[in-house]
Amino acid sequence: MKVVVIGAGPSGLVACKSLLEAASTDFPFDPIVLEQEADIGGTFRYRSYQNATLVSSKQLTSFSDFRLPFEHPDHLTLEEYVDYLRAYCKNFGITERIHLQTKVVSVSRNPDGGHIVSYVKKTPSGEWESTLHTINAAYVALCTGLHVIPSIPVVPGLEHVLNPENHASGTTPSAYHSVEYKSRTQLAGRRVMILGTGETGMDLAYEAAKAGAKEVVLCSRSGFLSFPKALNDFEIFGFGFKKTDKAGVPIDSLITNLAETAYVHPWVASTHIRWFVSDFVIKRLMWFLTGTQAGCNQWVGELEPERLGRAYVFLNKSHKAMPYINRPYKSRPAILEYMSRYIDPPEDMPPHTDFTVDLAPFPSHFLPNGRAVFPSSKRKDAIRMQKRDVRPDLVIYATGYRQEFSFLDKDGEYPTPGDADVRNVVRTGDESIAFIGFVRPGVGAIPPISEMQTFFWISLLKGQVKRPLPPPHYHLLVKDTARIKYGVDHSAYMSTLAKDIGAAPGLWQLWWEHGTHVTVCYCFGAAFTTFYRLVGPYASPLAPHISKTELWDTVTRRGLLGNLIMGLIPMVFYLAVSALALGLELALTLGGLMRV
Known part of the structure; x- marks a missing residue:
């Protein structure tokens, strides 16, 4: 059963490895990976830049049975992560199955069943050859990624920014997408405007400040939710809660399993009460610790109230630019600052005291003299920027990416990721083509999700998925008009698959097979893929040891107080809510008011 995997990023690599391991006499999967670039790694290799690090922790991002050494930092540089992927390929013997500089040009239906995948290879001179090669594939896994084709919105008047006459002599104005940014030398001495307050936009704002840019204006469409990728230092009544030698507790390892993903009554899951309650508690905790509910020590750029929380948006875990952004807005009484305060990491503090990254709305247009015009609103940053004369000589679009699948034959009626109604992986009745890695978690990482999606797809092909599938209660809550609709709650999605x-x-099976240590770790741990390899069809002999060592470390690093506040108390509360729902369901069933 030939399986063509398109793309050699993390999703394609884990799909290839998982298919190889799942091959059997009845399902002799024979995967091959086609990658148009000259190296593996995808976005992490070809859309990286200087000083970029993962915002998801190594504990969550690493694949289930191939872990990084303990001495590695929690958050890897992109170069380190690509090295990890190379080691992964070598360890599991999939390097020889990867065909680099091989571009898929067409995927069409085979009248005899399956798909015909056509591709070309790059010649030694760097040109794509004219000879077309084909593969008859039983299955196709699309692993081309969410972040490939730059999305560049039109801003009227941009040509005025690019007019050298509007700038000082010797200045060469420019505008480009963030995919073209590579190092701080591109920012030094420039008047920089960055469009977009996602994690890349925030990274670039920080890099521009550190590079010595003359001015940095960071433009936000509708706000953002800022949290550090690792919890750092707090003080409460003068007593410090210091980060550990491992640079804090990774925020993506805080949500616990028991009663959040395991033993959740369907009624509780469908109402998303867990998300709303945790949002309510976190907002009040953030106000007490930092003085603001908008985010962690975030004093401007807040989302509208109906979108502020875990249930609605992607957390922005690139936190380093926030000290520069907060400066004009932060105002907290001294008495509250004595009671509690969040301490920005020293390496992220401004090198000089007067530099500010100006937050602003997206410009509506640029005037003929190159000045940006910002729409007026009641936003704090909009009011402040109405008085500013902003004339950038460098505009960077940190506006994300879009997905295209032009190689899919239109006559073949192929689905797109938006059509994948079966767990966001395949379309009903069209299980031979899968989309792996085309969801984005609010807090979490795509690579481990891709691993679970591959397990699900393999089980689907083998007829081992439990039917009927329960309703999907893992999507982030967005309006019909939302630009991005592929957001999921990491924990809910992983546990559903x-x-x-x-x-x-x-819990009983876990305790019986692996003992108390692993069971407690599972209850208090996050939705690590390794936990879903302790039992079941993809059980790994490595999973118990990883759980008792590396994953147990993520639990103990929270400390007793952290595990009480973020673990035990939520567990007891949510278990009580689910027990109440179960009791009500039983009463209605016994009373004849509801069918089982």
């Missing part, structure tokens, strides 16, 4: 394929462990 695990339950579908019989890989979500029950």
